[in-house]
Amino acid sequence: MTAMSTMASEYELLTPETVASYIATNPTLAELVDASTLEVAEVGDGNLNLVFLCQDADGRGICLKQALPYVRLVGESWPLTPQRVLAESRSLSVAAAVVPHLVPAYYGTDEDRYVLAMENLFGWEIWRSKLNRGEIHRGVGALLGEYVANLAFSTSLFALDQMEVKQQTAQAINPELCRITEELVFTEPYIEHDNNSFVDELAPEVAALRSDACLRSEVGLLKHRFMTAAEALIHGDLHTGSVMVRSTTDGRGDARVIDPEFCYYGPVGFDLGALIGNYLLARGRAAVLYRGAEYCEWVAGLAEETWNAFEANMRRLWPTRVDQTWTDGFLDAWLQQVARDALGFGGCKAIRRIIGLAKVSDIETLPPDEHLRAATMVLRTANTWIKERQQLGGVSAANEVFLEVEAAVMQND
Amino acid sequence: MTAMSTMASEYELLTPETVASYIATNPTLAELVDASTLEVAEVGDGNLNLVFLCQDADGRGICLKQALPYVRLVGESWPLTPQRVLAESRSLSVAAAVVPHLVPAYYGTDEDRYVLAMENLFGWEIWRSKLNRGEIHRGVGALLGEYVANLAFSTSLFALDQMEVKQQTAQAINPELCRITEELVFTEPYIEHDNNSFVDELAPEVAALRSDACLRSEVGLLKHRFMTAAEALIHGDLHTGSVMVRSTTDGRGDARVIDPEFCYYGPVGFDLGALIGNYLLARGRAAVLYRGAEYCEWVAGLAEETWNAFEANMRRLWPTRVDQTWTDGFLDAWLQQVARDALGFGGCKAIRRIIGLAKVSDIETLPPDEHLRAATMVLRTANTWIKERQQLGGVSAANEVFLEVEAAVMQND
Numbered sequence: 001m002t003a004m005s006t007m008a009s010e011y012e013l014l015t016p017e018t019v020a021s022y023i024a025t026n027p028t029l030a031e032l033v034d035a036s037t038l039e040v041a042e043v044g045d046g047n048l049n050l051v052f053l054c055q056d057a058d059g060r061g062i063c064l065k066q067a068l069p070y071v072r073l074v075g076e077s078w079p080l081t082p083q084r085v086l087a088e089s090r091s092l093s094v095a096a097a098v099v100p101h102l103v104p105a106y107y108g109t110d111e112d113r114y115v116l117a118m119e120n121l122f123g124w125e126i127w128r129s130k131l132n133r134g135e136i137h138r139g140v141g142a143l144l145g146e147y148v149a150n151l152a153f154s155t156s157l158f159a160l161d162q163m164e165v166k167q168q169t170a171q172a173i174n175p176e177l178c179r180i181t182e183e184l185v186f187t188e189p190y191i192e193h194d195n196n197s198f199v200d201e202l203a204p205e206v207a208a209l210r211s212d213a214c215l216r217s218e219v220g221l222l223k224h225r226f227m228t229a230a231e232a233l234i235h236g237d238l239h240t241g242s243v244m245v246r247s248t249t250d251g252r253g254d255a256r257v258i259d260p261e262f263c264y265y266g267p268v269g270f271d272l273g274a275l276i277g278n279y280l281l282a283r284g285r286a287a288v289l290y291r292g293a294e295y296c297e298w299v300a301g302l303a304e305e306t307w308n309a310f311e312a313n314m315r316r317l318w319p320t321r322v323d324q325t326w327t328d329g330f331l332d333a334w335l336q337q338v339a340r341d342a343l344g345f346g347g348c349k350a351i352r353r354i355i356g357l358a359k360v361s362d363i364e365t366l367p368p369d370e371h372l373r374a375a376t377m378v379l380r381t382a383n384t385w386i387k388e389r390q391q392l393g394g395v396s397a398a399n400e401v402f403l404e405v406e407a408a409v410m411q412n413d
Numbered sequence: 414m415t416a417m418s419t420m421a422s423e424y425e426l427l428t429p430e431t432v433a434s435y436i437a438t439n440p441t442l443a444e445l446v447d448a449s450t451l452e453v454a455e456v457g458d459g460n461l462n463l464v465f466l467c468q469d470a471d472g473r474g475i476c477l478k479q480a481l482p483y484v485r486l487v488g489e490s491w492p493l494t495p496q497r498v499l500a501e502s503r504s505l506s507v508a509a510a511v512v513p514h515l516v517p518a519y520y521g522t523d524e525d526r527y528v529l530a531m532e533n534l535f536g537w538e539i540w541r542s543k544l545n546r547g548e549i550h551r552g553v554g555a556l557l558g559e560y561v562a563n564l565a566f567s568t569s570l571f572a573l574d575q576m577e578v579k580q581q582t583a584q585a586i587n588p589e590l591c592r593i594t595e596e597l598v599f600t601e602p603y604i605e606h607d608n609n610s611f612v613d614e615l616a617p618e619v620a621a622l623r624s625d626a627c628l629r630s631e632v633g634l635l636k637h638r639f640m641t642a643a644e645a646l647i648h649g650d651l652h653t654g655s656v657m658v659r660s661t662t663d664g665r666g667d668a669r670v671i672d673p674e675f676c677y678y679g680p681v682g683f684d685l686g687a688l689i690g691n692y693l694l695a696r697g698r699a700a701v702l703y704r705g706a707e708y709c710e711w712v713a714g715l716a717e718e719t720w721n722a723f724e725a726n727m728r729r730l731w732p733t734r735v736d737q738t739w740t741d742g743f744l745d746a747w748l749q750q751v752a753r754d755a756l757g758f759g760g761c762k763a764i765r766r767i768i769g770l771a772k773v774s775d776i777e778t779l780p781p782d783e784h785l786r787a788a789t790m791v792l793r794t795a796n797t798w799i800k801e802r803q804q805l806g807g808v809s810a811a812n813e814v815f816l817e818v819e820a821a822v823m824q825n826d
Contacts, residue, residue, distance in 0.1 A: 166591070167588070169583075175576045179576070191737075220738050327633055328630075334637065
């Protein structure tokens with residue numbers, strides 16, 4: 001990873017102690033909460049930002065997110081432009097217009113200190129944590145398919161004049177953030193690299209991936225597509241840790257998508273792939289921890305739930321498209337391509353979480369035997385998804401791949 | 414076609430009478446020719462520009478190209494940004510660095526009056542005119558494959574850091590010129606539109622294309638790819654009228670590529686497709702005018718000659734790539750994708766020349782019976798290329814499609 005950021009200007013980082021006065025001096029924010037009675041907690045567990053959850057004595061809240069000028073996980077040796085907060089505000093603004101019920105309310109951005117203000121999601125929790133505990137939130141998968149479809153449609157050539165799309169594409173380039181994905185997702189797991197780590201028992205599986213020329217060239221094609229296919233303003237990092245959920249009174253789940261700072265004009269299948277790849281990680285955990293439970297069956301259906309909602313929303317929006325060159329037949333063909341992209345990207349996103357930098361708690365918190373079994377299932381399933389995505393065609397066939405791999409892994413133990 | 418250009422500033426158009434004084438006041442140009450003895454001819458037969466060929470008494474030359482603020486073919490009702498001269502200078506500068514032997518020397522651009530100065534190619538002629546006369550120029554097809562490969566490689570992720578590619582992609586957007594291709598190549602021929610025209614006898618062929626849902630969705634996919642696949646800085650309009658040729662002393666042909674004002678970051682297969690589609694038009698003419706002649710056989714081999722040179726040059730440059738994620742297996746897979754793109758784009762480029770705005774002399778100058786036969790061959794071949802490009806896979810199979818169509822058309826008459 002080469003350091004590309006220029007740290008041209010220093011800026012003051014917020015602390016829990018300075019947040020209240022910061023809010024008090026900002027007229028827009030000062031109206032949302034009473035700064036004089038504010039309680040502030042720094043909760044940033046991500047790699048790139050400070051996050052302050054604030055609540056006043058009346059229970060009103062606000063969340064401030066300040067971009068750090070480096071990658072927290074690695075430290076100050078890996079500088080990263082704080083301008084990414086502008087990417088996040090770009091995505092949040094679009095989402096506020098087309099899927100306001102699926103994102104936190106957006107209050108504005110301080111471009112001098114790289115601070116973004118949004119709704120404090122009291123009582124919501126990161127979805128990955130809930131999945132790890134085996135909690136069922138019916139409907140969340142569908143909400144995320146709706147999120148991807150609406151963002152994709154409304155920022156693409158389907159909804160906008162081509163001139164507008166090209167200008168937006170140029171303005172939304174996000175090369176420093178994209179580089180992280182390019183290296184961590186598509187390159188490092190497949191070579192020897194200091195950022196990689198895995199338990200010794202996985203070494204044969206990892207060696208098999210790395211020596212698989214077909215897998216390597218398919219991963220190359222997917223990386224190339226990630227870097228060149230400017231289809232729509234995608235989220236860019238839509239894993240289960242970028243989704244907040246809570247239970248609704250009818251026993252279902254509600255969802256808010258957060259952290260779109262990796263957004264850029266890219267392939268729509270990448271967002272779906274991020275979800276499907278992370279469902280695979282959850283499913284690997286479920287297979288070894290919650291076998292036979294209702295939870296297990298529900299997790300197994302998430303990929304189809306998300307895909308079906310994505311497709312249904314695309315078809316619902318389709319009659320409003322601005323260019324009739326995009327025929328109904330084109331939509332069918334394009335959806336097929338997106339589905340294949342999603343399987344390929346999903347496989348890459350799952351593999352990097354097992355081998356590369358930035359692991360996930362789904363797998364990392366498992367006891368040793370279960371860890372090995374779940375990780376093996378994920379790697380083998382992902383490998384097949386990537387290499388056979390053209391023939392598999394869609395998520396139901398992808399589900400069958402997991403079932404076969406699962407049966408083989410559980411039998412061997 | 415919506416008028417998108419803002420005619421913010423008026424600028425003075427050159428005339429044959431004012432060119433000498435224009436050159437005399439420009440120090441760089443004044444060194445290249447003696448403005449006091451200059452003979453000037455306006456030769457612009459294109460749609461978008463004034464072109465002045467200048468020669469002084471010592472035989473030294475210069476060519477000035479001034480962008481018009483509208484599309485000449487249609488008139489002032491179709492405004493078009495003269496900024497496109499900057500796109501042309503962008504492409505010429507890159508080509509001067511990587512394929513100086515395949516482009517005119519570039520002398521600079523006047524950004525206030527949208528005038529670009531380059532080598533006056535004395536004694537060279539537009540390739541299409543020579544093809545129309547049945548002249549053979551061996552080796553030209555290979556030079557164009559070399560041109561495409563070198564431009565593609567050197568401006569892509571294969572040769573440049575990803576940060577550089579993304580910035581270049583953003584800077585090189587060329588939406589007004591791309592719009593012309595999008596509408597004239599991918600949209601208008603397939604619908605009723607005032608820009609279209611064709612002889613009555615072709616009406617059933619045209620109706621068949623338009624009612625072919627499979628063809629329409631494939632053309633949609635190709636249009637979408639043209640609009641979203643930012644692979645490399647492509648020429649964007651590489652037909653046989655954008656190539657100047659002359660005979661060399663060894664009886665072969667030399668080539669210079671001109672008119673890259675449509676350049677932008679797009680799919681590499683589009684440039685190859687433009688060539689292959691125009692070879693198809695030449696071949697349709699050859700089949701009805703030069704049947705059995707050596708010329709006919711030579712034209713039949715052009716597509717493979719260009720493709721083979723493209724592939725050979727990509728493979729020659731491949732070891733210099735900057736990112737080892739692009740494995741040898743990836744190159745094979747990527748080349749396969751480019752070949753399929755080339756067939757699809759080639760089909761679209763050929764069809765638009767039969768049905769849409771801006772016809773070509775290859776077909777237009779044929780007598781009525783020959784015109785109909787050649788046009789029919791082109792339309793049917795192109796249709797199959799577009800729909801079956803995945804299965805055909807490459808240019809040799811595409812050649813066979815033409816032979817089958819040709820046999821059927823000649824038999825029926």
